[in-house]
Amino acid sequence: MRTASRPGKDRQPLYISISDRKGGQQDQAGAGLASVHPAFRLSPVIIWLGVVSMMTDISSESVAAILPLYVTGYLGLSTIAFGVIDGINQGASAIVRIGAGWVSDRTGHPKYVAAAGYGLSMLARAGFLVAGGFWALAGIVTGDRIGKGIRTAPRDAMIAAEAQPEYLARSFGIHRMLDNIGAAAGPFIAFLVLMLIPNGFSTVFGVSLAFAVIGVAVLLLVVPDRLQRRRQHPGRSRPVVSWNLLRWSRLREPGLARPMAAAGLLGVLTIGDGFIYLLLQHRESFAIQWFPLLFVGTNAAFLLFAVPVGRIADRWGRVPVFLAGHGALLACYLLAGLPTAGIPATIGCLLLLGLFYAATDGVLAALVSQLAPPERLGTALGTAQTVVAVSRMAAASGFGVLWFAAGPGMAVAIATALLAAAIAGAALLFRGSTAAVPAS
């Protein structure tokens, strides 16, 4: 792998000019774009980062698939106290994202910050092989979640730094596709082990640890810690790390505040896969054992759509695709909320849900990378992830209350109407933000 002397590696001027053009309203001018665009050339670093994520997802999803069986078998009824800890963990993981992105920006070593996150999750895997008891298990699950929180922002910053700016969304799409292949393979491996070895939980943990080690090894051995050079400004030494610097004003990049607000607005109306599956199950009354297949269907759709939707986002603009992705979610709510339907509606809903993830997950990262100044890229990506995670947590708990109070049919009708309004609101916010970009 030759990486040293790629032309155009110092992309900063190009970066800004692309931001300007992409941010403007003449986005779809189309015809001229192809002639301006350099040819798409996939950086091997993005593939390697995809492999790291794939290995890590095989590791984490194989454990996640059998964790309920293991934990309930091991902890019995005190298992339900786990729910409280899980809520705290999700909050902690959301907050850690900003911090990790910020540290990666400050130190200029996103690779090592990411490695710390992947490494912490790997240690958690090893913990499953030795630990027992409620608090030990709770600690392991917490470590895993915090590790996940740490690694995402610096990893996405590395992808953004490696990608050609014209092909940001496509590059993120390739990463997300590899990531989701791992997420699909993990449960498959875990269930296969349990079919061959009843109660073979320690074997699943062993296999999971092996994939976690491979993921960390790929990151440490093959992925270069390259952002550092691009970051250094001549005549300016790196500032001393101080928590004072982590102020809200620092997170609020000009041009990013409105997209973040839009992402948050849409996030609080993203009720989560679980509730959509419950709606489908409630209506179709298919046997509850098919439930895991719904996860598989969504996941397959996500990994199939990730690259094509990324390409469309690069061509037509990331904002329209991000909004259209929420349009797919809206269509899925509509299908799930119909009083009667059938199997085609269920399959359609899963495809739309996969399309929603394909059009929002990597595309938002691409959008933020396009707007954020390179030296604050990690912080901006971490902030965006935190906004999305926190708003979706709020959405899930709010929808849970609504479901209980008003019934599933009314709850989904309200969510659909509010999401439609939020998409319109987000479009207005983005329209305002694009005006601000050329000034930055």
Place this chain on the structure above:
Amino acid sequence: MRKRLLLLLAVVIATLGAAGAQAFTAYQQSSASRQAAPDVQVASAGALPSGPFVLFRNTAPGQGFGEAATAALSEPNGRRALLGKACDRVYAARNLVSCLETRNGMPTSFEASTYDGSLVQQGTWALGGIPNRTRVSADGSLVATTVFVSGHSYASSSFSTQTLIGPADGSSHTNLEDYALMDHGAGIKATDRNIWGVTFSPGKPNEFYATASSQGNIWLVHGDIAARTLTIAASGVECPSVSPDGQRIAFKKSTSGTLAGARQPAVLELATGNVTVLGEQRDLDDQIEWLDNGTILYGMPREGAGPDSDIWSLSLEPGAAPRLFIEHAWSPAVVR
């Protein structure tokens, strides 16, 4: 770079080799253990015994591990009759067996089945989660199941319980979360309620007790099937089990008062509300069963023996110590 790629290759081979070797060893041990002759005396049976018996899950390593089994009440540690049905949780009345099973597959699924006294299947239905408790009413007409439902999303590891009551053929079920939860005549509307561990009241076909939990509280609730209500009867009483004479409730008492703490067996006198904590020092996680009006039974995992466990008996007499009742067994049900 070439060196690093070679090093990576070495890491991949070493880790996958180690994991593969561990998996292969575990597979061989597991299949050897399943083929091995069991540690206890067993026979096969095609029907429930006609005399008084105890039904349980056989956890003796070897053939028949995990199957429902019966033993004569007069000789609980004698030869056990295997029923040929794999069950994680079992319970029985004179003419009905309830069996909750985890089926390893792609993906893992969960199933409830009922059988009559001749082991003819009466019904089978999918469960929405991991089996935890089951009970059968004394006349064999109703079945209650509790399962763990995990998470509403891929990434979540939160758990809730789901408890259903329905006729023995599985033709319909009522989720106890749909019952009104009443406290001194007022309804509790909390959405985070968990309900588990039904015990049917002997001689009162419309009534049962169960556990309800919300906001960290643990309550004993008195259920009314016709009125579809759960009325809070006491606090801190978990996994109730009504005695054969209907006078007492044996339960798990959290030593810390919280959901996460260790549990000890205790008995509540229904007439007076007096609670007596019994002399068992180990952490209890089973729904207690009554051997007779003065003795309880419960399962306890074997230290360091994986999925193996024993059933212990404990007299209500002051100062009584637990005694081993049936070795290599779990989930007892006494049919007199």
